[in-house]
Amino acid sequence: MSVVDPTGRAIINGLQGGFPLTQRPFRDAGAKLGLSEDELIEGVRDLIAAGQLSRFGPLWNAELLGGGVCLAAMAVPSERFDEVAGLVNAHPEVAHNYERGHVLNMWFVVSTESAGRIAEVIAEIERETGLAVHAMPKTREFFIGFRVEV
C-alpha cells in the first residue's frame, strides 16, 4: 500500500513473528530484512507513531495465562441498541464490541483474569439487559498463517 514506505513494508511483511531472542535482536532481524539495526528501530518507531503497528513485541495468549476469553452475541432490538451497548460496554471485562449486520447484531469478547469469571459476567449482562447472551467459546483453534501483506 502506498501509505507504507519500503522500510515499513519490509517490517510488516517480514517481522510479524520470529523476532530474535539475542542480545542485539534489531541488528540480527535487520540483517535478514536488508536494514541496519538503527534503520529497523527507527522504522518500527515510525510505524507505531503512524498507528500502523499497534505495538512491537510479544503477542500474549490470554487463555494460556490462566484467564478466560469468550465471544458472545446478542439479538438486540434496534430501539434499545444504544442503551444495551452502554450496559455491555460498562463491564471492564468486555474488551471488544462490534455491531454486525445480522439478527444477532451485537458481538463482543469477554476477557477475564480467571476463567470462572466469564459465566458471571455473562449472567450479569443478561440480568442488566433482560436479553439472552449467546456464549460462543472456541472449542478448537486452527493454526493461522499470521501475515498481513501490505
Add this chain to the structure above:
Amino acid sequence: MLDAVDRKLIVATQAGLPLEREPYRVLARQLGLDETEIIARLQSLLDSGAIRRIGAIPNHYALGLTANGMSVWDVVDGAVADVGARIGALDFVTHCYERPRHLPLWPYNLFAMVHGRTRDEIGHKVREIAELIGPAARAHEVLFSTRILKKTGFRIAA
C-alpha cells in the same frame, strides 16, 4: 503455570518491547533480573504457547484493511478438523475457530475472520473459502461489522 516473575514480564511488555538496541537488557534492568534470564523465560513462554509470537503487531484498520468480515460456516461435524486446517492456511484469514452452534438461531460451527480493503474483496475471498470447503459446508454467511462499539487492548493488572 506462570510464576510472579512471568507476570512481571507480561506487565512490562504488554505495551511492547523497549525500542532500543538491547531491549532485553533494558527489560532486565527494569525488572532487576539478568538479560540471560529474560531471554530464557521469553523462549520458554514461546515454547509453551503463552506467547504466540514476538514481532510487529499490525493495526489492520490503519493499514487500510477496514472491511473485516466474519465468515461463519455450518460444516459437517466430522469434516471440521480438515476444513479448519485448510482455511487456516489461507493468508487472508486471521482467526479460524470452531464454536458451538445455537440452534435454531445459529447453525454455524466454524468461524473464519477475513480482512480486506473493501466488502467486494472480502466477498471474493469468502467465495474462495467456499470453493475450498465444497459440500462439507451446508450453509454460510458473512457478518460485516457496521460499527465498533468498544475496542480496548488485552490488559493484565500489575
